[in-house]
Amino acid sequence: MSQSEADLDTLVEHLKRNRGFDFTGYKRASLERRVAKRMQGLNMATFAEYLDHLEVHPEEFVILFNTILINVTAFFRDPSTWDVVAGTIIPELLARHQPGLPIRVWSAGCASGEEAYTLAMLFAEAMGAEPFREHVKIYATDVDEEALGKARQAAYTEREIEGVPPELLEKYFERVDGRFVFQKDIRRQVIFGRHDLIQDAPISRVDLLTCRNTLMYFNAETQARILSRLQFALNDNGVLVLGRAETLMTHANAFTPLDVKRRISRRLPTNAPSRRERLIQLAQAPVDDTRPKDIGLPLRTAALDAVPTAQILVDAAGTLALANERARSLFGLGATDIGSPIQDLKISYRPVELRGAIETVMADGKPVVFRDVEWSFAGDPRWFEVHVSPLIDVTGVPLGASVAFHDVTVAKRLHGQLEHSNQELETAYEELQSTNEELETTNEELQSTVEELETTNEELQSTNEELETMNEELQSTNEELQTMNDEIRLRSDDLNHANAFLESILESLSGAVVVIDTELMVLVWNDGASELWGLREGEVRGKNILGLDIGLQIEQLKAPIRACLNGTHAQAIVPLDAVNRRGRAVRCIVTVTPLKTRSQSILGAILLMEAEQSVASDGDGNGNGDGSRFSHQAAPPATKKR
Numbered sequence: 001m002s003q004s005e006a007d008l009d010t011l012v013e014h015l016k017r018n019r020g021f022d023f024t025g026y027k028r029a030s031l032e033r034r035v036a037k038r039m040q041g042l043n044m045a046t047f048a049e050y051l052d053h054l055e056v057h058p059e060e061f062v063i064l065f066n067t068i069l070i071n072v073t074a075f076f077r078d079p080s081t082w083d084v085v086a087g088t089i090i091p092e093l094l095a096r097h098q099p100g101l102p103i104r105v106w107s108a109g110c111a112s113g114e115e116a117y118t119l120a121m122l123f124a125e126a127m128g129a130e131p132f133r134e135h136v137k138i139y140a141t142d143v144d145e146e147a148l149g150k151a152r153q154a155a156y157t158e159r160e161i162e163g164v165p166p167e168l169l170e171k172y173f174e175r176v177d178g179r180f181v182f183q184k185d186i187r188r189q190v191i192f193g194r195h196d197l198i199q200d201a202p203i204s205r206v207d208l209l210t211c212r213n214t215l216m217y218f219n220a221e222t223q224a225r226i227l228s229r230l231q232f233a234l235n236d237n238g239v240l241v242l243g244r245a246e247t248l249m250t251h252a253n254a255f256t257p258l259d260v261k262r263r264i265s266r267r268l269p270t271n272a273p274s275r276r277e278r279l280i281q282l283a284q285a286p287v288d289d290t291r292p293k294d295i296g297l298p299l300r301t302a303a304l305d306a307v308p309t310a311q312i313l314v315d316a317a318g319t320l321a322l323a324n325e326r327a328r329s330l331f332g333l334g335a336t337d338i339g340s341p342i343q344d345l346k347i348s349y350r351p352v353e354l355r356g357a358i359e360t361v362m363a364d365g366k367p368v369v370f371r372d373v374e375w376s377f378a379g380d381p382r383w384f385e386v387h388v389s390p391l392i393d394v395t396g397v398p399l400g401a402s403v404a405f406h407d408v409t410v411a412k413r414l415h416g417q418l419e420h421s422n423q424e425l426e427t428a429y430e431e432l433q434s435t436n437e438e439l440e441t442t443n444e445e446l447q448s449t450v451e452e453l454e455t456t457n458e459e460l461q462s463t464n465e466e467l468e469t470m471n472e473e474l475q476s477t478n479e480e481l482q483t484m485n486d487e488i489r490l491r492s493d494d495l496n497h498a499n500a501f502l503e504s505i506l507e508s509l510s511g512a513v514v515v516i517d518t519e520l521m522v523l524v525w526n527d528g529a530s531e532l533w534g535l536r537e538g539e540v541r542g543k544n545i546l547g548l549d550i551g552l553q554i555e556q557l558k559a560p561i562r563a564c565l566n567g568t569h570a571q572a573i574v575p576l577d578a579v580n581r582r583g584r585a586v587r588c589i590v591t592v593t594p595l596k597t598r599s600q601s602i603l604g605a606i607l608l609m610e611a612e613q614s615v616a617s618d619g620d621g622n623g624n625g626d627g628s629r630f631s632h633q634a635a636p637p638a639t640k641k642r
């Protein structure tokens with residue numbers, strides 16, 4: 001055994017031990033090819049390498065399983081077989097059917113269900129839909145769960161239903177989302193289940209069993225084992241349909257052929273004689289009994305001498321009474337031997353032990369036959385069939401025994417040659433059969449590869465189409481984004497423009513302008529504010545106005561600001577004494593106005609601060625506020641109620 005064969009054995013053993021699936025009964029060459037196919041897909045060169053991969057990737061088992069089990073099938077596959085099933089087998093079965101009993105059909109190795117649904121359509125056509133639903137059960141089994149899943153869905157593509165005649169397609173299928181779905185009512189009578197033909201007990205009391213294009217994947221020994229189970233499954237007179245490359249092999253005796261070409265056979269009833277038994281019965285059929293007429297002794301002696309069969313007669317006392325010419329020459333018997341006790345003569349034990357047989361024959365009155373007795377005559381080996389028969393007179397009194405030596409040498413030699421030729425023929429037939437099966441499996445593998453390629457092609461095409469659509473979608477999204485971008489850019493320009501415009505307004509105002517939000521955080525602080533209070537915008541933006549350290553008692557503004565923010569005042573004018581950034585006392589008029597949107601919701605407040613000459617003179621009389629006293633006492637605010 002080569003290393004590669006040993007590795008494949010180890011792999012098969014691994015699958016058996018770890019996955020409970022036994023591939024040892026499958027044809028080796030096919031198995032090897034299928035595993036190698038999968039390995040090729042993974043870029044692996046040896047079975048050992050693949051086994052390592054299997055051990056690490058348990059999900060690989062399903063893929064391998066799918067590669068090994070070839071699910072090629074079709075509706076009405078091999079149409080002439082279905083013509084016979086529809087035209088002869090089903091009508092006969094229905095004619096024999098006993099009312100009250102179900103009609104049980106089994107599609108073994110049903111793959112994706114096409115064969116089972118073909119059977120359903122034929123039975124429904126023959127019986128009518130209602131009686132079909134009432135009486136027929138179709139069991140459809142396979143070891144491949146995935147194929148069974150597809151079968152249960154009963155939805156097929158346009159290509160898959162090609163074999164269905166148009167009128168049946170119209171009647172039994174419904175088009176749903178581009179698929180052809182088998183009619184539910186009829187579908188219900190088809191029961192799918194996982195069943196391993198090698199290991200599981202067969203379904204029983206089956207009237208019609210189809211096991212097509214499945215046996216051929218197994219080696220001869222496994223095929224014989226499966227056939228025994230199928231034979232057991234069938235009722236007496238049940239019908240078995242095999243694939244066109246499959247035969248009954250060793251089980252031919254249990255079946256009688258109905259259509260040899262289409263491999264359709266009927267199981268013989270259990271108590272019916274086998275073919276061999278029937279042949280024996282035929283050979284032993286009674287023939288006309290033409291009894292010899294009473295003729296004179298010399299005539300009888302002469303007649304006895306004339307026959308080419310050696311014959312001796314022994315009387316009731318055990319004495320050699322007569323030996324014909326052929327016996328005398330063959331066994332060297334002389335005239336002196338006549339009248340001698342038979343046990344004293346060589347012929348009594350050579351070429352075959354006759355003494356006991358003669359005694360038995362005389363005692364029981366029943367003949368004894370010795371077959372294949374060899375005797376060399378003049379150095380030439382010859383074979384005899386020795387018949388020891390009782391001789392009884394007309395009144396039933398035993399007279400003695402006749403020993404006839406029928407020379408079967410020619411027949412024996414012919415038989416030997418025939419057997420040899422037969423064996424050669426059988427070997428040639430087996431080789432032919434196995435070549436035929438091999439061709440069929442290769443054909444199925446090819447078909448499956450073609451289907452796989454077609455599927456891959458379709459998948460590629462669909463992936464391509466998907467990519468195309470994705471590309472188009474991306475292109476359109478891109479265009480949308482570009483438009484949005486343009487819009488954003490335009491808006492941004494507008495905003496910049498508006499901002500610049502606002503900024504220039506703010507900066508053009510002579511007073512200080514401060515804008516705060518509803519949380520009192522500074523949003524805008526214009527140059528006027530920086531000029532007045534000495535803080536730059538960067539120092540105050542985002543800070544609470546009440547916390548700013550400037551020469552203004554901002555606390556005094558808290559109430560008017562709140563009043564504007566909560567909408568109770570439309571404006572508040574608050575005069576406050578303050579100190580500007582140069583430390584001079586100023587009188588500051590703060591006008592607080594709410595900041596509103598167009599819809600009048602309040603976003604914050606605008607504080608306009610205008611500094612005037614301080615009320616308290618600093619004494620230098622120039623009135624510019626330098627050195628003036630600063631009063632922190634705020635004047636009461638002037639407010640406008642809403």
Ligand SMILES: C[S@@+](CC[C@H](N)C(=O)[O-])C[C@H]1O[C@@H](n2cnc3c(N)ncnc32)[C@H](O)[C@@H]1O
Nearest residue numbers: 069071072073109111143144196197212213214
């Ligand atoms: C080529 S398909 C035949 C389908 C259908 N009978 C036909 O002739 O169109 C062979 C089927 O036998 C199934 N098979 C292989 N080994 C099996 C086993 N041990 N027990 C049951 N089915 C098996 C496979 O799964 C596959 O579906």
